[in-house]
Amino acid sequence: MTKFVFVTGGVVSSIGKGIVAASLGRLLKSRNYSVSILKLDPYINVDPGTMSPFQHGEVFVTQDGAETDLDLGHYERFTDTSMSRLNSVTTGSIYQAVINKERRGDYNGGTVQVIPHITNEIKERILGVADYTQADVLITEIGGTVGDIESLPFLEAIRQFRKQVGRENVLYMHVTLIPWIASAGEMKTKPTQHSVKELRSIGIQPDILICRCDRSLPQGIKEKLSSFCDVPVECVIPAIDAKSIYEVPLILEQEGLAFQALSLLNMKQRQADISEWRNLVKKLYSPKHRVEIAIVGKYVSLSDAYLSVVESLRHAAIATHSEIHIRWVNSEDLEVEPAQIHLKGVDAVVVPGGFGIRGVDGKVAAIKYAREQKIPFLGLCLGMQCAVIEWARNIVGLKDAHSAEFEPLTTNPVINLLPEQQDVVDLGGTMRLGIYPCRLNANSLAARLYQQKEINERHRHRYEFNNAYRNLFLDSGYVISGTSPDGRLVEMVELPEHPFFIASQFHPEFISRPNAPHPLFKGLMEAAIICSQTSSVPQTPVQVS
The missing domain is CATH 3.40.50.300 (P-loop containing nucleotide triphosphate hydrolases)
Structure with a gap:
């Protein structure tokens, strides 16, 4: 009993x-x-x-x-x-x-x-x-x-x-x-x-x-x-x-x-x-490296709003014998001031999830800075959607690209509502929630990190990558490294010419453990360590174990 x-x-x-x-x-x-x-x-x-x-x-x-x-x-x-x-x-x-x-x-x-x-x-x-x-x-x-x-x-x-x-x-x-x-x-x-x-x-x-x-x-x-x-x-x-x-x-x-x-x-x-x-715990208290990681979000005044993200970074720090210092960056500040003011000197950038338009353009600015300055970057849920918006605006040339969640009348909704969400009225418990499978591109950073062909991750979102723009993104150098098993839903994106640039529609932070750090966070930490140890930010992709 x-x-x-x-x-x-x-x-x-x-x-x-x-x-x-x-x-x-x-x-x-x-x-x-x-x-x-x-x-x-x-x-x-x-x-x-x-x-x-x-x-x-x-x-x-x-x-x-x-x-x-x-x-x-x-x-x-x-x-x-x-x-x-x-x-x-x-x-x-x-x-x-x-x-x-x-x-x-x-x-x-x-x-x-x-x-x-x-x-x-x-x-x-x-x-x-x-x-x-x-x-x-x-x-x-x-x-x-x-x-x-x-x-x-x-x-x-x-x-x-x-x-x-x-x-x-x-x-x-x-x-x-x-x-x-x-x-x-x-x-x-x-x-x-x-x-x-x-x-x-x-x-x-x-x-x-x-x-x-x-x-x-x-x-x-x-x-x-x-x-x-x-x-x-x-x-x-x-x-x-x-x-x-x-x-x-x-x-x-x-x-x-x-x-x-x-x-x-x-x-x-x-x-x-x-x-x-x-x-x-012994490894936690005896680090060999020190890295500074920026978390760019709209709820940074209450760190518990990103609790699992912070703990996942700690798990990765334990595994890599690292001490992390988190630089909390309010994404709204990046809408009125250059990203360099808030992000200069960090060893990695994390853009986590969230809802609502407030601070979104600041997240986009942070991602642009990380991409151009070759700073290791990890995007989570809304972080991936903002990465898609940033690429569409600055590389593909769709200057008004946005998410239909924030700009319903945009002519280029690169992020759009899930079809099954079209007629949903109630907000509570009605999103794409819980664990779903994801198939990985065999030649991607994602596959090297996970060491698997198919993974299972937890989701919490209503909007997704708009497949009408998929070929446009692929032709411009973006890599779709993870999709639903039927290939319909885009789950992960990355940039192969960047030291470490990867984003997921799902929330990997929910399954990280202190004795088993999540591969995405561990990979980010390893890239951040290399970034912190070089006098200039590395210009070639990092090989992640």
Whole structure:
């Protein structure tokens, strides 16, 4: 039977529940237990697909096409396990399901209430993930903090859950802040005491406390928390701030988190093998090269909007023994100032995805600069579309070339709407979403990077390369290096005479892993290292291993 771990948070939001849940998943996998992780989000949106990146950060896309919270990206990267739409549940999706059942008459005319109907739906979702994955342990993170009104149905549901599946099969883990008060020169436990008191008032007694702190947690503080929160002192686990999120599993392993969790769940204590994870952290902290990479986007004021892109660059940096410095460049600035002002001296340029016309011409300007100056370039989704627009305008000679998404009346829509999107009205969950196959040109940079003939990548877009212009691009020297298996959809483009210039319609950042960097990001990093080591930017194509 699946065992269940519920992760709640107190005192403040953004305390790191997702990283803690992912880290526990990593530690359990290192003991050869199968793990899945579920996110229960309290917002009423059905999913984050239509939410602004400025508010919510990136939208992470699963293999089966679900638009989910960015924490699912952490879950996948830490556990090296693909999640599905079942692993992301919002208040909106719960209420939508319950209302649909009521409309169908499933409740036989009964009054529909938060308890039991909403809480039962939540419990069914949890059990559904356990049944589908058959995981040894299902870790469930509850978004927000204890005391939030919108989180109450989720907390009530997990309170009931222990009675439903058996006390020995459920573990409650509470992540809380232990602040250091500089003026007093001491740590304070009172916020945690109040947080646990709030949790206990609704019937949940935490079994383990994860104490976020910026310094070592004294034994006296552990004993005080143990006494006031009714948690064994060995289950008061410090989680000291780390230089990298990838160090967190090692810190929690040293503090005995996995050992205590397995003990409380009456599971066998297996020998852990975290050598691979130790090695990648060691490589992260002992770089041999330093590169500066510009990310040119429209949401750069919130780095979480490009979280998977940043983490994919880090994965590539680990694999190439590199330290990366990211230069955040607002694409709107490139619309009013020369690209050279913002991009001079960088070793590579990444243009990620996005929606809407704001900042698009700045992205086009950045791509033109990278192409002309022979700076390694990687375009992702909208980044590929902007690369197509740039080539059409500046090489093919179609000065008004644009995407029909931004200029519906353009006479040269080199990027156009997918045929199946023509009559779509709803924006949420209606794009080309999830994993699709891509066939690679055998003589391309893409094929050399992937070392495969066919790949599978995740998508999130409505518009595509307009095939009416395909021959025009091919005749002018552009290479279409990846297409859908039937050859209809253009998935990848590149420039063979450039040191490293490649762009994809899909989002490779969603499947990169710290122990298995994505080939496109690894190739970019290798090209950037060469760029950083030469006095002048290389003028011939880089041979990428």
